[in-house]
Amino acid sequence: MIRLKLAVDQLLFARNYTLDLLDTIDTVDWYQTPAQHTTHVGWQVGHLAVAEYRLALARIRGAQPGDEKLIPPDYLRLFGKNSIPSSKPGDYPGPDELRATLDRVHVAALNCMQNLPVEELDMPLTEPHRVAKTKLESLLFCGQHEMVHAGQIGLLRRMSGYAPVW
Numbered sequence: 001m002i003r004l005k006l007a008v009d010q011l012l013f014a015r016n017y018t019l020d021l022l023d024t025i026d027t028v029d030w031y032q033t034p035a036q037h038t039t040h041v042g043w044q045v046g047h048l049a050v051a052e053y054r055l056a057l058a059r060i061r062g063a064q065p066g067d068e069k070l071i072p073p074d075y076l077r078l079f080g081k082n083s084i085p086s087s088k089p090g091d092y093p094g095p096d097e098l099r100a101t102l103d104r105v106h107v108a109a110l111n112c113m114q115n116l117p118v119e120e121l122d123m124p125l126t127e128p129h130r131v132a133k134t135k136l137e138s139l140l141f142c143g144q145h146e147m148v149h150a151g152q153i154g155l156l157r158r159m160s161g162y163a164p165v166w
Contacts, residue, residue, distance in 0.1 A: 013143065014146035017147070022099070024162060025156075029041065044153050046101070048146055055142040056139055059129060
């Protein structure tokens, strides 16, 4: 149980850090791509929703009927692995929809984690992953992955002229 609590706590910490950053960025700036950079806040938020869905839901319990209500099917194309951020805001859902999707997936992931039997933590994933081999590793990596992208969001906000948070 302690190992699962560590994964939950790590994901909660990462999400709270991400949300603290997002709350300081005006949504009109979400699709700005700073010079010599290849991404924007909108893409980062969509990517985090896809990654959490894949790492904390699909690979843990498998895809299930109704998942399209959690995360629209086109999100995998727009924000998944190997997607290339577009500098055109019209290519993406608006900030409110992205944030709502991020929140929905997070609630579902936490519910899945809290209902995961401890004896399943060392079981292999339903789909292979390059870094994580077991369910616990996937859940731990989910929080680590989010912190990497929170760092990118922090850099994007600074490159957009926002003052440091700290």
